[in-house]
Amino acid sequence: MSVDPTSVAPLAVTFEALTEPAFWIGVGVIAGIYTLLALGLQVNVGFTGIVNFGQAAFMAVGAYAMAILTVKAEINFWLALPLAVLITIAFGLLVGLPALRLRADYFAIATIAMAEVVRIFAQNARGLTGGNQGISCAEDDPTLCYFNEWREASDWINDNLVFFWSDPEDLFPLLLVVWATAIAATFALTYFTNTPWGRVLRAVREDEDAAMALGKRTLRFKLQSLALSATLGAIGGFFFALNLAAVYPINFEPLVTFFAFSVLILGGLANYKGVAVGAILFWFVLEGTRFIDLPDPPFTETRIAALRLAITGLLLIGLMAFRPQGLFGKKEEMVLGE
Amino acid sequence: MYADGARFLAPRLRSKPPPVGTGRGVPEAPNEIDTPVMEAGHLTDAAPTAMRGRLEERLRQSPALAASLILIAIFIALVIGEGLHDVLQTTVNGLSLGAIYALGAVGLTLVYGILKLTNFAHGDFLTFGAYMAYLVNVTWGAPLVVAVFWAMAATALLGLLFERTLWGPMRRRRAGFLQLILMSIGLAFLLRAVIQWFWGTEIRSLDVDNTSSVEFLGLRVGETELIVIVVGIVVIAAVGLMLRYSLLGKRMRALSDDLDLAETSGIDTKRVILYTWIFSGALAGLAGVMAAATTNIRPELGFELLLPIFAAVILGGIGDAFGALAAGMVLGVMTEWSTLLIDARWKVAVGFVVLVVVLIIRPQGIFGKAKAI
Amino acid sequence: MSSPAAKSAPAQARNGALLDVDGVFKHFGGIQAVNGATFGIAPGSITALIGPNGAGKTTLFNVVTGFYKGDRGAVTFDGNSIFRHAPYEIAQRGMVRTFQITKSLAAMPVIDNMMLAAPDQPGERFMNLIVRPGAVRSRESEVREQSMELLEVFNLTQLANAYAGTLSGGQRKLLELARALMARPKLLLLDEPMAGINPTLGKRLLEHMQRLRKEQGVTFLFIEHDMEVVMNHSDRVVVMAEGAVIAEGEPHEVRGDQRVIDAYLGETQEDSTT
Numbered sequence: 001m002s003v004d005p006t007s008v009a010p011l012a013v014t015f016e017a018l019t020e021p022a023f024w025i026g027v028g029v030i031a032g033i034y035t036l037l038a039l040g041l042q043v044n045v046g047f048t049g050i051v052n053f054g055q056a057a058f059m060a061v062g063a064y065a066m067a068i069l070t071v072k073a074e075i076n077f078w079l080a081l082p083l084a085v086l087i088t089i090a091f092g093l094l095v096g097l098p099a100l101r102l103r104a105d106y107f108a109i110a111t112i113a114m115a116e117v118v119r120i121f122a123q124n125a126r127g128l129t130g131g132n133q134g135i136s137c138a139e140d141d142p143t144l145c146y147f148n149e150w151r152e153a154s155d156w157i158n159d160n161l162v163f164f165w166s167d168p169e170d171l172f173p174l175l176l177v178v179w180a181t182a183i184a185a186t187f188a189l190t191y192f193t194n195t196p197w198g199r200v201l202r203a204v205r206e207d208e209d210a211a212m213a214l215g216k217r218t219l220r221f222k223l224q225s226l227a228l229s230a231t232l233g234a235i236g237g238f239f240f241a242l243n244l245a246a247v248y249p250i251n252f253e254p255l256v257t258f259f260a261f262s263v264l265i266l267g268g269l270a271n272y273k274g275v276a277v278g279a280i281l282f283w284f285v286l287e288g289t290r291f292i293d294l295p296d297p298p299f300t301e302t303r304i305a306a307l308r309l310a311i312t313g314l315l316l317i318g319l320m321a322f323r324p325q326g327l328f329g330k331k332e333e334m335v336l337g338e
Numbered sequence: 339m340y341a342d343g344a345r346f347l348a349p350r351l352r353s354k355p356p357p358v359g360t361g362r363g364v365p366e367a368p369n370e371i372d373t374p375v376m377e378a379g380h381l382t383d384a385a386p387t388a389m390r391g392r393l394e395e396r397l398r399q400s401p402a403l404a405a406s407l408i409l410i411a412i413f414i415a416l417v418i419g420e421g422l423h424d425v426l427q428t429t430v431n432g433l434s435l436g437a438i439y440a441l442g443a444v445g446l447t448l449v450y451g452i453l454k455l456t457n458f459a460h461g462d463f464l465t466f467g468a469y470m471a472y473l474v475n476v477t478w479g480a481p482l483v484v485a486v487f488w489a490m491a492a493t494a495l496l497g498l499l500f501e502r503t504l505w506g507p508m509r510r511r512r513a514g515f516l517q518l519i520l521m522s523i524g525l526a527f528l529l530r531a532v533i534q535w536f537w538g539t540e541i542r543s544l545d546v547d548n549t550s551s552v553e554f555l556g557l558r559v560g561e562t563e564l565i566v567i568v569v570g571i572v573v574i575a576a577v578g579l580m581l582r583y584s585l586l587g588k589r590m591r592a593l594s595d596d597l598d599l600a601e602t603s604g605i606d607t608k609r610v611i612l613y614t615w616i617f618s619g620a621l622a623g624l625a626g627v628m629a630a631a632t633t634n635i636r637p638e639l640g641f642e643l644l645l646p647i648f649a650a651v652i653l654g655g656i657g658d659a660f661g662a663l664a665a666g667m668v669l670g671v672m673t674e675w676s677t678l679l680i681d682a683r684w685k686v687a688v689g690f691v692v693l694v695v696v697l698i699i700r701p702q703g704i705f706g707k708a709k710a711i
Numbered sequence: 712m713s714s715p716a717a718k719s720a721p722a723q724a725r726n727g728a729l730l731d732v733d734g735v736f737k738h739f740g741g742i743q744a745v746n747g748a749t750f751g752i753a754p755g756s757i758t759a760l761i762g763p764n765g766a767g768k769t770t771l772f773n774v775v776t777g778f779y780k781g782d783r784g785a786v787t788f789d790g791n792s793i794f795r796h797a798p799y800e801i802a803q804r805g806m807v808r809t810f811q812i813t814k815s816l817a818a819m820p821v822i823d824n825m826m827l828a829a830p831d832q833p834g835e836r837f838m839n840l841i842v843r844p845g846a847v848r849s850r851e852s853e854v855r856e857q858s859m860e861l862l863e864v865f866n867l868t869q870l871a872n873a874y875a876g877t878l879s880g881g882q883r884k885l886l887e888l889a890r891a892l893m894a895r896p897k898l899l900l901l902d903e904p905m906a907g908i909n910p911t912l913g914k915r916l917l918e919h920m921q922r923l924r925k926e927q928g929v930t931f932l933f934i935e936h937d938m939e940v941v942m943n944h945s946d947r948v949v950v951m952a953e954g955a956v957i958a959e960g961e962p963h964e965v966r967g968d969q970r971v972i973d974a975y976l977g978e979t980q981e982d983s984t985t
Contacts, residue, residue, distance in 0.1 A: 045516070051516055051519070098697075098698040099694075099697070099698070102697055104515060104516075105456050105515060105519070106652065106697055108456070108519065109456075109645075109648050109652065109693075109697075110693070110694055110697050112645065113645055113648075113649070113690040113693050113694055114690070114694060116645060116686075116687070116690050117687050117690045117691060117694070120684070120686055120687040120690075121687070123683070124681070124683050124684055191840070192837075192840060195834045195840050195847060195851075196826070196827075196832045196833075196834030196835045196847065196850075196851060196854075197834055197835050197836070197837055197840055199819075199823055199826065199827050200827065200835055202816070202818070202819055202823070203816050203819065203827050205818075206816035206817060206818055206819060207814045207816055209778065209798075209810070209814065210810070210814035210815075210816060211827070212778075212797075212798040212799045212802070213776065213778075213798060213802055213807065213808050213809075213810070213814075214802055214807065214827060214828045214890070214891075214894050215799050215800075215802035215803040215807075215828075215830060215894060216799055216827075216835070217797075217799045217800075218799065224837055258523055258527075261520060261523070265520060270818075300538075302534060302538045302539050303534070303535050303538075305534065305539075306530075306531040306532070306534035306535040307531070307535075308531075309527045309528075309530055309531035309534065310527070310528055310531035310532070310535075312524070312527050313523075313524040313525065313526070313527030313528030313529075313530075313531060314524065314528060315524070316520050316521060316523060316524025316527070317504070317521055317524040317525060317528065319520075320508075320513070320517050320518075320520050320521040320524065321504070321507075321508065321521070324513075324517055
């Protein structure tokens with residue numbers, strides 16, 4: 001972020017930033033968060049066959065619920081986390097119950113529309129969400145912020161790290177916790193998928209009618225799948241909020257969902273382990289374009305932003321055209337179509 | 339009767355044309371039954387007819403009539419509550435917004451219906467059209483009319499380019515629905531990136547006189563808005579008539595029913611597909627210029643319009659040009675009406691809420707037939 | 712669950728019928744696909760459902776198995792009304808169907824196709840995965856064993872770990888039948904089981920049906936177009952035309968029925984004109 005463009009010689013590209021721990025920790029945190037988001041999508045898209053384009057909404061509901069519960073309702077942060085997860089699950093079921101009856105393309109459009117409704121609500125319900133100013137601390141008590149407890153815990157972790165690392169980065173504890181969660185989620189989901197429960201999910205993905213004809217109550221499984229991705233979305237939302245020190249509506253644009261889809265497709269559908277690898281690769285490249293000192297002109301800040309968008313676009317197009325199973329997906333379990 | 343085993347209930351993720359070889363020679367049986375079978379998946383069950391009132395049955399069969407009655411009821415309620423003048427004024431504003439939605443929706447619905455492609459890049463086609471018009475109208479200083487035609491031509495060419503490079507090859511590989519959707523999202527990003535690279539993120543505007551207006555029955559109607567409304571309706575009506583009565587339109591309908599079947603029955607599908615993209619692109623370009631003329635030009639312009647346009651496509655019934663026109667207009671008007679009751683900053687959400695509600699109540703759309711183009 | 716009232720709804724319910732279909736109607740828009748179909752199926756029988764194209768056979772299947780909701784009528788299975796019940800519930804009661812176009816779960820291995828169908832799996836409840844992993848595992852190995860046994864019977868053991876999508880059309884038909892049997896059906900509804908497979912395999916399929924009926928008391932109802940199969944392999948034949956049952960009886964009775972001949976003749980005439 002803090003690169004001074006004047007210090008760069010014209011047409012010289014320096015990779016200095018890539019040697020800094022701050023860069024890697026930043027990439028690590030965001031990749032970990034996207035691993036969680038994309039794991040949720042993997043459950044939905046890769047293993048249940050429901051195209052959820054509303055992951056950003058689950059993040060938003062989770063993050064806002066957490067922030068509002070701690071700051072407005074003054075509930076302890078650690079209690080607010082599970083409560084916010086429950087709220088997000090309830091929201092997911094509320095959306096899923098009518099929308100899961102729709103055909104796949106309508107479901108996709110309905111979920112993205114729903115996500116936009118959530119974002120617009122967050123933008124405009126200023127009393128509750130703080131609107132575009134975002135929410136971070138109580139209005140009447142600027143010391144009451146949603147991240148207070150986390151900061152304490154984070155400092156405690158860093159204090160105990162002193163033996164290994166004399167001057168740890170501020171974000172390092174977040175990195176640890178994000179990845180611990182992401183890895184735990186990966187293992188848990190792998191376990192769930194290899195059970196009879198996961199078998200029904202895959203059957204729903206393959207052919208819902210066939211599953212119903214064999215006595216499976218498919219709607220329940222689809223709702224459970226959605227509840228899982230809502231949970232992961234909410235957790236991703238918490239970390240997003242802790243990474244930024246405020247929750248803004250702009251954090252939850254449809255772009256976030258599409259980034260998560262890029263991660264998902266890069267790693268490969270119907271494969272949990274690929275998600276983390278996809279997330280790290282994707283965010284290494286995207287953040288790399290921000291940190292590498294590209295000469296200005298022609299690389300102005302908006303052009304670098306455009307470059308990131310172009311990379312994402314080309315990645316999606318290229319993968320869909322040449323390697324739709326992603327890096328680790330099995331060709332036999334191609335969910336995208338033969 | 340035969341294909342129904344595979345096709346009832348909600349179509350799958352990998353919804354595809356029917357398996358090659360099963361239905362080709364004998365279209366009559368499956369096709370007759372197809373429409374009701376598809377409906378049966380979504381529709382609430384046809385209720386025992388004898389018990390229900392006749393009106394309810396009529397409304398059930400003609401949701402457009404039901405929707406019109408609801409609209410009229412809302413209109414009357416608003417007039418009573420807010421006064422005739424305000425309601426009419428917002429209606430006019432709504433029609434101009436609706437014309438943009440509708441033009442975008444017609445292009446999108448053609449591609450959706452004929453090529454079964456949920457084109458998320460369509461919004462960025464609008465953006466592209468807007469910037470093309472900017473290039474001619476502002477950078478080169480040509481009159482707006484020239485800019486409009488240039489934008490339409492350029493966007494149509496863009497559509498053809500992607501058909502040749504992306505969609506055609508993908509179709510031949512029988513790519514699945516999700517594959518195509520994600521590809522179109524990638525394309526949307528790429529288009530927006532290119533635009534942002536050359537024009538940056540500054541807000542620009544066309545060389546349009548937005549101050550001149552017409553006084554009419556005490557209503558102030560901006561000249562630009564009036565042109566947008568008239569051009570929008572005329573163009574869509576023309577496209578709709580073309581689809582219904584011209585040979586090309588009939589061929590497009592055939593492709594929309596079953597692309598494989600159309601091909602085997604001797605229609606030059608390649609040509610029809612190219613025309614589809616020309617129409618889709620040109621209409622998107624026109625919609626983009628109209629949006630640019632009534633508001634301003636930003637790289638996000640089209641993407642922000644995309645969801646309401648999708649809403650219009652679904653409400654209008656996929657593949658139905660007149661449906662898209664009606665649905666686009668209704669969405670525009672509802673959006674503007676909402677400002678009478680709630681703060682204007684909420685109005686963006688109105689289209690989405692209508693979309694979600696309608697998807698839940700009647701997923702096959704309101705203004706279209708179950709299967710039309 | 713149905714109320715006792717619903718159970719007694721069909722006044723003329725054939726005593727002891729496993730499946731009783733009474734005056735079922737189903738229309739799509741203006742098309743009356745099923746028009747008051749009435750018939751019964753005795754336990755342990757093999758019944759063929761025949762009729763010209765468009766007679767409403769598959770639609771009736773879909774109504775009986777809950778995939779379509781019928782307009783009116785009554786369907787009683789094993790003493791309980793199942794009319795307009797959900798497909799999964801009907802399947803759980805022991806009426807399992809196959810589809811005209813085989814629905815093998817292509818991106819799942821054959822063994823998973825089989826294991827999926829087993830009833831009473833505690834591991835299908837999400838909570839049990841966390842609180843009762845032991846019970847989940849023990850039932851799972853039971854199910855696996857049963858699946859392997861059945862695959863053995865159908866000569867599919869070699870393919871247990873192959874993806875179902877890689878199987879040939881005939882193998883898929885066999886898999887679908889084997890999978891349906893995993894669900895422990897009392898009544899199996901087969902929609903054109905013989906269509907699109909070679910005669911040898913078809914013969915094997917028929918042998919399986921006879922054996923299953925004898926050994927496990929499974930009842931069969933199948934839609935079929937091949938008259939030779941119908942005449943030689945079914946105990947009873949139900950003939951549909953224009954949405955209604957026009958004849959019902961033993962194969963030789965039905966063969967001579969004038970209405971049946973007319974219905975089929977009508978079809979050939981239509982075919983030649985279209």
